[in-house]
Amino acid sequence: MLELKDVTISYKNVPTVQHFNMSMKQGQIISLVGESGSGKTTVIRAILGLLPGGGKVTAGQITLEGEDLLAYNSEKWRKLRGTDISMIFQDSGAMMNPTKKIGSVFTEYILTHEKISKKEAWNKGIMMLERMRLPAADNIMNSYPFQLSGGMRQRVGIAMGMTYQPKLLLADEPTSALDVTTQAQIVRQMMQLRDDYNTSIIVVTHNLGVAAYMSDYIVVMKQGIIEDQGTREYILKESQNEYTRKLLDAVPSLGGERYV
Amino acid sequence: MNIPESFWMLFRLLEVNVMSEKREVILEAKHITRRFPASHGRTLLANDDINLKMYKGETLGLVGESGCGKSTFMRFLVSLDKPSEGEILYRGTDITKLHGEELRQSRQNIQMVFQDPTLSFNPKMVIRDIVCEPLMNFKKIKKSEKDAVCRKLLEMVELPGDFADRYPHNMSGGQRQRVAIARALALEPEIVVLDEATSALDVSVQKTVIELITKLQREKNITFGFICHDIALVQQVAHQIAVMYLGNLVETLPGSELSSKAMHPYTKALMGAVFDIHMDFSKPIESIESEAPSPLDLPKGCPFQGRCEQCMDICKREKPQMTEVEPGHQVACHLYGGKK
Numbered sequence: 001m002l003e004l005k006d007v008t009i010s011y012k013n014v015p016t017v018q019h020f021n022m023s024m025k026q027g028q029i030i031s032l033v034g035e036s037g038s039g040k041t042t043v044i045r046a047i048l049g050l051l052p053g054g055g056k057v058t059a060g061q062i063t064l065e066g067e068d069l070l071a072y073n074s075e076k077w078r079k080l081r082g083t084d085i086s087m088i089f090q091d092s093g094a095m096m097n098p099t100k101k102i103g104s105v106f107t108e109y110i111l112t113h114e115k116i117s118k119k120e121a122w123n124k125g126i127m128m129l130e131r132m133r134l135p136a137a138d139n140i141m142n143s144y145p146f147q148l149s150g151g152m153r154q155r156v157g158i159a160m161g162m163t164y165q166p167k168l169l170l171a172d173e174p175t176s177a178l179d180v181t182t183q184a185q186i187v188r189q190m191m192q193l194r195d196d197y198n199t200s201i202i203v204v205t206h207n208l209g210v211a212a213y214m215s216d217y218i219v220v221m222k223q224g225i226i227e228d229q230g231t232r233e234y235i236l237k238e239s240q241n242e243y244t245r246k247l248l249d250a251v252p253s254l255g256g257e258r259y260v
Numbered sequence: 261m262n263i264p265e266s267f268w269m270l271f272r273l274l275e276v277n278v279m280s281e282k283r284e285v286i287l288e289a290k291h292i293t294r295r296f297p298a299s300h301g302r303t304l305l306a307n308d309d310i311n312l313k314m315y316k317g318e319t320l321g322l323v324g325e326s327g328c329g330k331s332t333f334m335r336f337l338v339s340l341d342k343p344s345e346g347e348i349l350y351r352g353t354d355i356t357k358l359h360g361e362e363l364r365q366s367r368q369n370i371q372m373v374f375q376d377p378t379l380s381f382n383p384k385m386v387i388r389d390i391v392c393e394p395l396m397n398f399k400k401i402k403k404s405e406k407d408a409v410c411r412k413l414l415e416m417v418e419l420p421g422d423f424a425d426r427y428p429h430n431m432s433g434g435q436r437q438r439v440a441i442a443r444a445l446a447l448e449p450e451i452v453v454l455d456e457a458t459s460a461l462d463v464s465v466q467k468t469v470i471e472l473i474t475k476l477q478r479e480k481n482i483t484f485g486f487i488c489h490d491i492a493l494v495q496q497v498a499h500q501i502a503v504m505y506l507g508n509l510v511e512t513l514p515g516s517e518l519s520s521k522a523m524h525p526y527t528k529a530l531m532g533a534v535f536d537i538h539m540d541f542s543k544p545i546e547s548i549e550s551e552a553p554s555p556l557d558l559p560k561g562c563p564f565q566g567r568c569e570q571c572m573d574i575c576k577r578e579k580p581q582m583t584e585v586e587p588g589h590q591v592a593c594h595l596y597g598g599k600k
Contacts, residue, residue: 036462143462149326150326180530180533181530181551183535184532188544188545188547206464207535208463209535215543246464250464251535252518253490253536254518254536258496260318260496
């Protein structure tokens with residue numbers, strides 16, 4: 001459904017990501033793993049056409065269901081984002097206007113995509129929040145982002161992203177800023193999305209433990225190049241790649257190696 | 261206040277004999293309670309009757325979710341805050357009662373490394389000035405010695421000595437955290453508090469920093485207070501683990517026994533939420549639902565009652581007390597007779 005062919009992305013003519021190939025089926029969960037600066041985020045930003053200033057796809061093809069995304073004009077992009085493809089960020093609180101309540105941000109988002117009344121948009125927002133199992137959705141709609149905990153904000157972010165049941169959900173370090181208990185809850189909810197809506201998900205993370213739990217397929221990136229890739233079983237058990245092994249080693253495990 | 265080293269030696273020997281234990285307690289927190297005033301005349305109980313001991317050359321790991329009071333407690337150790345009640349005895353002196361010059365001098369012994377190294381450095385200072393600042397403050401070295409001392413400290417944390425001329429923004433997160441460790445160790449403190457010192461780092465960088473910390477501990481016999489929310493990581497580095505929930509200690513046990521002997525439902529829940537590459541992926545991850553309630557309106561009884569699957573009637577009435585189940589293993593839970 002989504003295909004990236006030999007994609008090279010450059011910032012100001014300096015290639016950051018090179019020869020990136022990936023193809024994805026509907027309902028698949030793929031993880032992009034790697035250290036900071038390995039170009040993971042750049043890749044998913046390119047899929048959404050949201051490269052920051054100076055960034056450009058200089059070679060290759062990105063196609064979504066046969067349509068060439070790179071040939072899109074801004075009007076077409078605008079229609080695509082938030083409906084067919086949506087994104088959740090590391091801290092969903094930071095993407096929301098801090099001076100507006102969740103309810104007004106949420107209805108504004110719905111109203112840009114649909115011609116319905118404000119009241120209907122509000123109810124739709126509440127429905128989405130409840131689906132994310134957020135208690136007291138009314139209360140949340142009337143809160144400011146800073147009044148919610150990190151886990152709740154992340155759920156609001158997912159609820160917004162899922163409003164139009166996108167075919168593809170991009171998640172940029174969705175759990176890195178959260179407590180371990182909250183992280184487990186969010187991971188479980190994201191996997192539930194696939195079961196409920198058959199959404200394809202691309203997760204960017206530096207934690208191979210999370211990646212291994214969530215995904216069917218793992219892509220390991222290092223300095224802008226795909227270092228290793230394969231199914232979860234391959235990456236965890238068979239891969240002989242040194243870098244992959246190093247990342248796997250770094251995941252702290254219970255009852256495992258102790259330093260003291 | 262200059263007590264000769266020989267006296268301490270004798271004192272330690274005596275202590276070891278009296279306690280018939282080889283581990284030497286260098287810091288003891290007794291009945292630490294901290295209340296913060298909150299709006300509408302309410303109080304927020306951040307620490308409720310915490311009793312902990314730190315042993316020479318060992319790591320005390322403090323785990324719990326955000327807002328459970330881990331950092332509040334560790335801030336008392338570095339005298340950044342004072343408890344409402346209770347005392348902290350460092351080598352026999354209550355450091356919470358110190359003032360002025362005495363307090364300043366005592367800060368040499370207990371230092372801290374913060375979570376975000378970018379925020380804990382002055383961006384306009386070069387690394388040399390950052391690392392040597394504590395030494396200059398206590399007039400331990402002359403200006404002319406700074407370069408050599410800094411080089412030595414940087415090499416100790418496995419950074420090239422040339423980094424002395426860099427600014428904090430010219431380094432990666434892992435390198436900055438190493439500089440923060442060098443600064444904390446500059447005064448050769450006995451205790452270093454690491455407040456989520458590796459949480460902002462990539463997993464692979466985290467591993468190298470942890471290796472550095474444990475190496476330094478072996479070489480210099482430093483005592484660490486390690487705050488972290490990832491119980492798997494704490495288990496790797498801590499000799500003694502203390503689990504906190506909503507301002508209360510719920511379980512303390514040796515780090516080596518965590519995976520086999522943890523008892524409290526909350527400790528088990530934290531362990532269940534760990535993503536492990538060796539886990540069985542077909543099983544759903546076991547994590548407690550919901551989030552920690554606000555510490556403002558604590559229910560009567562056990563603080564964990566609302567999220568505990570094994571909650572009984574007694575849990576809603578009585579608060580369980582810390583009970584020793586084995587030497588070095590205490591748990592506060594009615595399931596294990598948490599009554600006095």
